[in-house]
């Protein structure tokens with residue numbers, strides 16, 4: 331090949347790779363920036379805030395008051411409140427909540443607060459959500475194949491056939507993200523996007539896939555007549571699993587279970603046990619039953 335042909339080829343491959351970045355698509359998560367979901371979460375945030383945003387709108391202040399006295403008595407993740415979120419997610423940015431299934435009183439409260447939110451906060455929140463989606467999409471596209479393959483293997487559970495509905499919102503609980511199941515529905519905050527977003531999304535998706543592992547842990551506890559030192563130890567296993575798979579595949583990355591000391595704070599003493607008993611399973615060196623037996627032996631205490 332002559333040098334002109336080389337140069338042309340090089341130009342073509344640069345073009346292809348540029349287009350590749352611009353058009354990177356992913357099929358694991360179905361991202362949405364939904365007006366009603368964002369209004370609901372922003373009202374929740376205002377209702378729990380020490381110094382909420384001031385407004386001279388009676389409709390807005392009433393909505394914040396309803397959320398303060400009624401809605402925020404429950405976690406966003408609770409059955410009642412997540413039901414509202416799921417209903418709102420079905421309404422695609424229309425003016426009315428008719429037919430949403432949400433009770434008449436809350437419907438009226440939200441519909442009356444909507445114009446104030448739309449004028450004052452939504453443009454900025456929507457822009458942040460869309461920017462988040464544009465930045466997170468190529469990151470997910472880069473890692474989704476390997477993350478899904480390794481997590482499916484770890485949980486011994488097939489990955490869901492359909493993309494996982496994921497709502498992006500300015501506020502998404504104190505934890506920054508949460509997931510409700512059947513079907514899996516993620517809500518995640520539009521905070522800064524870094525590699526940690528990959529772990530975060532696949533951690534949330536893991537909530538829909540951990541059942542087999544958590545059942546195995548429960549059965550093994552029964553047979554050894556033990557309890558775990560801290561409750562919901564399956565969640566520590568999930569943190570470690572999603573974190574370890576992310577750590578293996580992302581560049582120069584530390585799982586947030588370790589980086590943010592989530593594991594140490596939630597399950598003191600569990601990290602060295604996960605490294606010793608669970609990592610060999612993730613590495614394919616021991617089977618699930620052996621790993622589960624060792625976890626219960628090492629992190630369980632007599633009933």
Ligand SMILES: [Zn+2]
Nearest residue numbers: 533534537565
């Ligand atoms: Zn979790």
